[in-house]
Structures are given as C-alpha cells and as structure tokens.
Amino acid sequence: MIKVLIADDQELLRDSLELLLSTDERFEVIGMAKDGRETINMSNSLNPDVILMDIRMPEQNGIECVKIIKDRNNSIKIIMLTTFDSDEYIYNSLKNGADGFLLKGISKKDLCNSIETVYDGGASIEPETAQKVFRIFCKMAKSFFTNQPEEDIEELSSVEMKIIQLIGRGYSNKEIINEINLSEGTIRNYISQILKKLDLRDRTQIAIFAIQSGLLLKEIDE
Amino acid sequence: MIKVLIADDQELLRDSLELLLSTDERFEVIGMAKDGRETINMSNSLNPDVILMDIRMPEQNGIECVKIIKDRNNSIKIIMLTTFDSDEYIYNSLKNGADGFLLKGISKKDLCNSIETVYDGGASIEPETAQKVFRIFCKMAKSFFTNQPEEDIEELSSVEMKIIQLIGRGYSNKEIINEINLSEGTIRNYISQILKKLDLRDRTQIAIFAIQSGLLLKEIDE
DNA sequence: CCAGTTTTATTACAATTGTCATATTCCTTC
DNA sequence: GAAGGAATATGACAATTGTAATAAAACTGG
Numbered sequence: 001m002i003k004v005l006i007a008d009d010q011e012l013l014r015d016s017l018e019l020l021l022s023t024d025e026r027f028e029v030i031g032m033a034k035d036g037r038e039t040i041n042m043s044n045s046l047n048p049d050v051i052l053m054d055i056r057m058p059e060q061n062g063i064e065c066v067k068i069i070k071d072r073n074n075s076i077k078i079i080m081l082t083t084f085d086s087d088e089y090i091y092n093s094l095k096n097g098a099d100g101f102l103l104k105g106i107s108k109k110d111l112c113n114s115i116e117t118v119y120d121g122g123a124s125i126e127p128e129t130a131q132k133v134f135r136i137f138c139k140m141a142k143s144f145f146t147n148q149p150e151e152d153i154e155e156l157s158s159v160e161m162k163i164i165q166l167i168g169r170g171y172s173n174k175e176i177i178n179e180i181n182l183s184e185g186t187i188r189n190y191i192s193q194i195l196k197k198l199d200l201r202d203r204t205q206i207a208i209f210a211i212q213s214g215l216l217l218k219e220i221d222e
Numbered sequence: 223m224i225k226v227l228i229a230d231d232q233e234l235l236r237d238s239l240e241l242l243l244s245t246d247e248r249f250e251v252i253g254m255a256k257d258g259r260e261t262i263n264m265s266n267s268l269n270p271d272v273i274l275m276d277i278r279m280p281e282q283n284g285i286e287c288v289k290i291i292k293d294r295n296n297s298i299k300i301i302m303l304t305t306f307d308s309d310e311y312i313y314n315s316l317k318n319g320a321d322g323f324l325l326k327g328i329s330k331k332d333l334c335n336s337i338e339t340v341y342d343g344g345a346s347i348e349p350e351t352a353q354k355v356f357r358i359f360c361k362m363a364k365s366f367f368t369n370q371p372e373e374d375i376e377e378l379s380s381v382e383m384k385i386i387q388l389i390g391r392g393y394s395n396k397e398i399i400n401e402i403n404l405s406e407g408t409i410r411n412y413i414s415q416i417l418k419k420l421d422l423r424d425r426t427q428i429a430i431f432a433i434q435s436g437l438l439l440k441e442i443d444e
Numbered sequence: 445c446c447a448g449t450t451t452t453a454t455t456a457c458a459a460t461t462g463t464c465a466t467a468t469t470c471c472t473t474c
Numbered sequence: 475g476a477a478g479g480a481a482t483a484t485g486a487c488a489a490t491t492g493t494a495a496t497a498a499a500a501c502t503g504g
Contacts, residue, residue, distance in 0.1 A: 185483055190482095204426045411453085
C-alpha cells in the first residue's frame with residue numbers, strides 16, 4: 001500500500017481526499033496536516049511515500065515545504081494541489097522539485113492513477129484531465145528557467161478567458177456574440193486559438209477544462 | 223441577513239457550505255445539523271429563514287423533516303440538496319413542500335442566488351446550472367401527482383448514463399465507440415435521446431451536466 | 445413459436461463547429 | 475502620417491455533430 005500524507009488547510013478538501021483514497025486498496029492515508037509546519041513534522045515522523053500538498057497553506061506555504069522536505073528526503077514524492085489561477089506559484093514549486101501537479105476537482109480515477117504513477121516512476125504525472133494544464137505550466141516554467149522572452153509563452157488573453165467561461169456555461173457561438181461584441185467568425189477563430197494553446201480538440205473539452213480548472217468562478221476584467 | 227440552517231450528515235459538505243455562505247454578507251449560518259432529529263430541533267429553537275437540507279440523513283430523512291417542519295411553520299423555506307441519482311426521493315419531498323432543489327457541487331454564485339430567491343419569493347429556484355435537472359424532477363413529480371402511467375417519465379437508461387459520462391470526459395463519438403460497443407449512428411441517436419430527456423442542446427451542455435450533477439463519479443453497472 | 449418491445453443500425457440530411465488563408469480595422473510609436 | 479502589430483472580420487471549406495425516419499436484430503412473455 002502506498003502511504004499518503006494529505007496536506008491542506010481546508011478541512012473540506014482533506015476529508016474529501018481521505019474519503020476518496022480510503023475506498024481504493026492501493027492507498028493508505030497515514031496522516032493529514034493542516035499547515036506547513038505540521039506537514040514537515042508529519043513527513044518526518046510518518047515517512048509517507050507520497051504527499052498531496054496544497055500550494056496555499058498557512059504557517060509555511062506549499063512551495064517552502066517542498067524544498068524543505070525534498071532537501072531532507074528526496075525519495076518522498078510530492079504532488080501539488082492547485083487551482084488554475086495560482087500561476088505565480090507554479091514556477092517555484094517546479095524548481096523546488098515537486099513531482100506533479102493536480103487540479104483540485106480532479107476525478108477519483110485520475111487522482112488515484114496519478115499518485116500511483118508518481119510513486120512508481122517518480123515521473124511527472126499527466127492525468128487525463130490535468131494533462132493539458134500541466135503542459136501549459138511546464139511551458140511557463142521552462143520559459144522562466146531559460147529566461148526566454150515572454151512573447152512566445154502561450155498565455156490566454158482576457159477575451160480568450162471570457163470565451164472559455166462562456167463555453168463552460170454551455171453557450172453556442174451565436175450566444176457568445178450577445179455576451180462579447182464580436183462576429184461569429186472572430187469567435188470561431190478565437191476558439192481555434194484556445195484549442196491550440198490548451199492542446200484540446202473541441203469545445204466540449206474546453207467546457208470541461210473551464211469547470212475543472214476553476215476558471216468558471218473567476219471574474220475576468222477586460 | 224438571511225438566517226440559514228445547514229442540515230447534512232457529511233461534515234465535509236456542512237463545512238464547505240458554511241464556508242461558502244460565510245463569505246457572502248447576505249447570509250448568516252445560524253446552525254448546522256447532522257441528522258434529521260437535530261434539524262427539527264434546531265429549526266424550532268433557532269427559527270431559520272432557510273434550511274439547506276440533504277435528502278439522505280440518518281435518524282430522520284430529509285423528506286420526513288420537510289413534512290414535519292413545514293407542518294409546524296410553513297414560512298421556513300427549505301431547499302433540498304440532492305445528487306442526480308436520488309430520483310426516488312424527489313417525488314415525496316416535492317409533495318411535502320420543499321421550496322427548491324440544488325445539486326451538490328453547484329457553484330457558489332448559483333447557491334447564494336438560489337437561497338435568496340427562495341427566501342424572497344418562496345418561488346422554486348432555477349439556478350442556471352441546476353435548471354435543467356430541476357425540470358426533469360418537475361416532470362417526474364407531475365406525472366406522480368397526476369398518476370399518469372410511468373411510461374412517459376423520461377428516465378435515463380444505463381447506456382445513456384454511460385454515454386453522458388464519456389461525453390463528460392471529453393470523448394468524441396468515435397472514441398465512445400471504443401468504450402461501448404455500438405455503431406456511431408446508434409451513439410448519435412442515443413445522444414439525441416439524452417438531449418431531449420435533459421432538455422439540453424448539444425454535447426457541450428451534456429458534458430457540463432455530467433460534471434455538475436456528479437454523474438462523472440458514479441460507477442454505472444450494465 | 446409468435447407478437448410486441450427494446451436495442452441497435454442505417455441512411456440521408458441539416459446545423460454547428462473548427463480550420464485556414466487572407467483581409468480590414470484600429471492602435472501604437474517613431 | 476507611415477510602418478508595424480494587434481484585434482477583428484470574412485469566406486470557403488472540412489469535419490463533426492445532431493435529427494429523423496425507418497429497418498433489422500435481439501430479447502421477452504405468453
């Protein structure tokens with residue numbers, strides 16, 4: 001059994017994660033930490049195989065934790081839990097040696113498989129649903145490390161974000177026209193752009209992405 | 223401020239609901255009950271404006287609670303929390319006078335608006351995301367009240383459920399073929415069926431429905 | 445086995461979606 | 475105001491998706 005430590009300040013998420021993992025015989029949740037300090041202490045005393053760690057935590061944030069824990073024992077695998085909007089933190093946790101990223105709101109199957117993958121190979125995980133996001137993050141991180149000009153990072157513009165949101169609410173192209181004042185052709189073009197950037201295939205996958213990445217809940221300012 | 227009582231046996235959900243509502247100044251969570259008996263007691267002692275109530279609860283289930291509470295004080299508004307799979311219970315809670323339904327996993331905005339709507343008008347709520355589901359429920363309830371033959375209730379078959387799931391994972395029709403052994407034409411027909419039954423327009427909306435109704439996480443037995 | 449129902453398939457068609465090359469317009473900035 | 479770049483638009487096209495009518499196959503209860 002893979003020994004898992006859960007680290008998140010939200011009781012909500014801790015409990016739901018534990019519940020999820022407890023129904024799969026591959027995993028044993030050996031502890032739950034509610035802040036950075038607890039996480040570090042428990043990773044010492046309990047010696048988990050994998051830590052599921054929220055990026056935002058009180059006392060000591062996830063990124064610092066990764067560094068400290070990895071410095072002390074590099075064999076402990078760490079998967080960061082993140083929402084789509086915490087871009088700024090991604091760079092540093094990658095640099096500090098996190099083994100994977102997961103979007104909160106991932107499906108049970110994907111979560112379990114990801115833990116197993118990370119545990120087995122130490123390889124970075126790419127569960128079905130988070131795969132695309134992960135790629136973006138990797139790209140961003142890469143350009144951060146290589147100090148490449150930011151031009152060729154494929155970031156989403158605010159129009160694109162807006163369109164993603166609307167698709168995530170089930171709007172057709174014609175309905176999108178009423179929300180943002182663009183011609184249908186232009187909207188089509190934007191959607192093509194979005195598909196390329198996110199490496200998705202069709203609007204349905206955009207909708208799924210919108211929901212699972214938490215983008216739906218964001219206020220997008222023009 | 224609207225006084226809200228939360229009734230759910232899952233701590234997880236109670237806490238997340240409280241957390242959600244606490245960030246909105248329109249609401250004040252005045253109590254949280256973990257079973258039917260507590261709910262009834264607290265609704266007496268605390269006199270809430272609105273109760274968010276899970277349908278499945280120990281001691282006394284949500285439906286019985288609705289009846290008892292509504293009999294005693296009809297001005298207390300009650301919103302049932304439900305997952306898509308608890309069809310059987312819907313009829314009775316409607317009959318007992320529940321004021322609204324919400325799918326667990328609804329967005330914050332929709333939840334808050336729903337509470338307010340129910341509080342203001344006593345009218346039944348139809349937040350954007352739950353609207354379609356609600357319609358189905360209404361249809362079912364209607365046919366229950368009118369004692370119409372059950373034939374014309376549009377329930378989802380297990381194949382349909384399965385297809386909804388796959389669409390919710392972003393599969394194209396061709397990809398669905400590999401998962402369930404049917405011709406593409408047949409799958410198309412099934413999707414048409416699903417769209418009619420759920421009163422949706424296209425596969426993107428099906429995907430959204432799949433995620434938000436929790437259907438994605440369900441194991442569907444053939 | 446037969447009649448009736450359900451499930452699956454086929455076909456043809458319409459609508460929507462996605463792609464691409466190529467404008468046009470608008471906004472900077474020099 | 476000219477040059478260049480971004481945002482927006484257009485049109486033609488292909489692919490996918492959705493609809494509907496109809497048929498064949500599989501299953502079911504008598």
